[in-house]
Amino acid sequence: MTIVCLRGDTALDEQDLRAHLAAMLRLENTAVLLGAGASVAAGGMTIMQLWKDFIRDYADTALRFSNDGFITQEDTVLDNFERDNPRALPNIEILLDQLEMAQIDWHRRKPASRNLKTLKSDIALLLKCVVKAAVLDEDAWAKPPAFDRFPYHVKLLQRLIGARQPGQASPWVFTTNYDLAVEWAAESVGIHTHTGFVGIHNRTFSPQSFDLGYRNINAKGEARFGCNDVYLAKLHGSLTWQCTDGEYRELAAPEAWPKLKKIADGVEAVDESLMVFPRAAKYLQTVGFLSGELFRRFSDFLARPQSCIILTGYSFGDDHINRLLRSALLNPTLQVIAFLPEFIGTDPAQIEALKPEVKRLIALKSPRLTFVGGGANAYFNHMVDFLPDPMLYDLKEQEFRDRIKAISGDENAE
Known part of the structure; x- marks a missing residue:
């Protein structure tokens, strides 16, 4: 399992990372x-998956968001978010803020020139996608x-x-x-x-x-x-x-x-x-x-x-x-x-591609901050495998086994 690990300004290999995690969990x-x-x-779902599902299932709603200036037209094209054509994801936080403010403003300026009922329905569809993504099974x-x-x-x-x-x-x-x-x-x-x-x-x-x-x-x-x-x-x-x-x-x-x-x-x-x-x-x-x-x-x-x-x-x-x-x-x-x-590397270009908050923390070079990357190797399902198994903490048991081996002279004694 190939990883990229940086603690402060020191690179760690997989063995160092496992040892560090074992110590930290103590x-x-x-x-x-x-x-x-x-x-x-x-x-x-990740936010990326959620957005892709939204513009696929509710293309008309996404198009209305685009026509009213909440997102760009490119944000409504599913192909723009595929692996072979990566593109920055629309900021859903800002989008929901803008939609909420528009709803208040349109309600205040009655009779509204736009369809307030349709806007409320479109907002509800986006929020519904957020809930649906959390149902799991x-x-x-x-x-x-x-x-x-x-x-x-x-x-x-x-x-x-x-x-x-x-x-x-x-x-x-x-x-x-x-x-x-x-x-x-x-x-x-x-x-x-x-x-x-x-x-x-x-x-x-x-x-x-x-x-x-x-x-x-x-x-x-x-x-x-x-x-x-x-x-x-x-x-x-x-x-x-x-x-x-x-x-x-x-x-x-x-x-x-x-x-x-x-x-x-x-x-x-x-x-x-x-x-x-x-x-x-x-x-x-x-x-x-x-x-x-x-x-x-x-x-x-x-x-x-x-x-x-x-x-x-x-x-x-x-x-x-x-x-x-x-x-x-x-x-x-x-x-x-x-x-x-x-987080795929420590070269300046690779660091520059990260979010500003991450870059700020890495720049601190604090030994109390450890970043582990390497693409899919840093996903949640791989992360749990880096955590030490509880049996690794049974140092006394291992010590007793070593003593028994030494006394019996049997290298295969358990």
């Missing part, structure tokens, strides 16, 4: 940040998925938990995705997930639950604090959240699915109160009670001493998250490891 606090790319292996909503349905998410959770030592805090999973890949993966292998919601039949949001944990009451000493749980913060919302009379609830997948299916089929409009859709104004939405609390937990984690966060499937396209990551570098013991498929 720190007091560990977390991962999952972006859209982390759900692709589970059936999700319709069959999984009706019945609990098997553990092999989300193998890479399962492996990620098991290896994060396996690296925890007695007395250390459970790992965190921060994600910008609306889907249920993490929850389904955890449930399929018996890992408890703290989402901030408590209750059985009426699960309401209670942020104090993030300060609680589990312990084995039958164990003694530090063994009481063995880890079999993760904390999950869905920074942009979830498909299963619902707001009723100002109270946020988390629905079971089978309960939420009937309405979601109607949204995906275009029968019902999207409820924007629960999800933070990809637009530049989204960090204004994150000041609310639920999202604001989750971002506070994210910021709080980044400020903890002896912490490591691994970024995967995240393209540095969210300015509000980028700001928090930049500010967190003031924490002298924070380690950041970012897997970026587009």
